[in-house]
Amino acid sequence: DVKVTQSSRYLVKRTGEKVFLECVQDMDHENMFWYRQDPGLGLRLIYFSYDVKMKEKGDIPEGYSVSREKKERFSLILESASTNQTSMYLCASSGTSGSWNPKGRNTGELFFGEGSRLTVL
């Protein structure tokens, strides 16, 4: 099975702190994503990356940055955490449909991690 691992399930940080959320996938997927999930708002795309060192803004990139130095790892950075960034953060990866990964053929769907629940006080 595909494994997307997020480094922390629960974090509590103070306003103004720098926060790193790490995500690792084991499927050699080209594409990786960060979403945040809030009650009543569903999932909103923060950033995505389709290759190492490449990144693209999603719908709500303000206050966030990302880093993708290795294909398997995609990090979300909150430079100065604020209370309105309290949320559930979900990382996902996908392979290009029709391409192959170590465990079989990619079909293009997103595989998600378990999420990181961040509370900013």
Place this chain on the structure above:
Amino acid sequence: AQKVTQAQTEISVVEKEDVTLDCVYETRDTTYYLFWYKQPPSGELVFLIRRNSFDEQNEISGRYSWNFQKSTSSFNFTITASQVVDSAVYFCALRRPNSGYALNFGKGTSLLVTP
């Protein structure tokens, strides 16, 4: 612009009832992909199905079935003989163009199945 609407915020049914979750989408693309995901209380989203726009055949997988109708821009999901383990939040999603396969999600429908 792309948009996915799940009008039902919460649904509660008794075990063994059938339940349909509605999904309406908007897109200007002629080729597009629709998805359903399940998010159980543990939090991890689980892929259920993908459907492309040129395949309108309905799909059945065990107790799950999906009805795709381009004429009404709908991609509804039915659970037959619901079970307590079906309790979860269900998301319908549409693939975004030029975004490395990123998805636009609806706001989700929370399904509670009681014994």
